[in-house]
Amino acid sequence: MNSKVLEEITQLKNDDIHGASWLSLHAVNTLILAISESQAGTVADLVQEIKEVAEKLTSARPNITPITNYANQFLHQIITRSQNENNVEAFKSFAEIKGKELVKSATKAVSKAVEYACGIIGDLDTVITCSYSSTVCHVLEMARQRETRFRVIAAESKVNDKAYGEITAKQLMKYEIPVEIVPDAKINLRISKADKALVGADSITADGYLVNGKPTLQLAQAAKNKRIPFYVVCESAKFTIRGYITKSTELEPSFDNTPLTLVTGIITEKGTMQPGLVIAYIEEKAEEMAHLSA
Secondary structure (H helix, E strand, O other): OHHHHHHHHHHHHOOOOOOOOHHHHHHHHHHHHHHOOOOOOOOHHHHHHHHHHHHHHHHHHHOOOHHHHHHHHHHHHHHHHHHHHHHHHHHHHHHHHHHHHHHHHHHHHHHHHHHHHHOOOOOOOOOOOOOOOOOHHHHHHHHHHOOEEEEEEEOOOOOOOOEEEHHHHHHHOOOOEEEEOHHHHHHHHHHHHHOEEEEEEOOOOOOEEEEEEOOHHHHHHHHHHHOEEEEEOHHHHEEEOOOOOOOOOOOOOOEEEEHHOOOOOOOOEEEEEHHHHHHHHHHHHHHHHHHHOO
């Protein structure tokens, strides 16, 4: 495998700073790099090479669903094309174009979800969050740009020696958004000062769970106890489609499984979806994928 591609995969695997949306785009761009750097002599060899790169990317961060979703979507497109294409250079050009289109559509989906989520931030609100999500930060930054006055409580979200709440606070302070960092142990005490909770997601699973960094479960339970709305913002590419993503993976130690029964709404590029509708949507998509594979 090309050394540049291997380096990008290693960076993806070891990245403990960026959120799932950023890492997913990184993965797609790595697939594009693999196409451009390939020295394969035939279309069949090139397809096999890209399959191997896709497998390494999905294995590098198994809990980040959009990496697998995007990789499978990309593979489906190029495998379909490969059945009627013998010219390697023409095939590479097609694959690079499809990869760039995927990056563009993924970026647009995140932007749309951010725009919808911005609408839940009201004047004088106090928003509580945890872990680190670039998408959540973009929502709050957009609300600030629209001159909405609000403040943020960020749980310290400490995992080993890294405090992800501090990363969130540093990002928001660039936009002069008031942020209070609270120890994770005090979430239950401080939650009563919040009007709503907003977190990102690494995955929404087909069996009804939100996968996100710790202490998302603790925050969701505290919000439920105090009857504070708990929202998730993410693009629909973070939905785990049963039958489309077949490999089951163990949850990484720094992640929580939070039941969707604790979630008020999931804000995507399609608007705000109730948890029950999300499950129905996932099942519908699974049927579509099964039909395409048949």
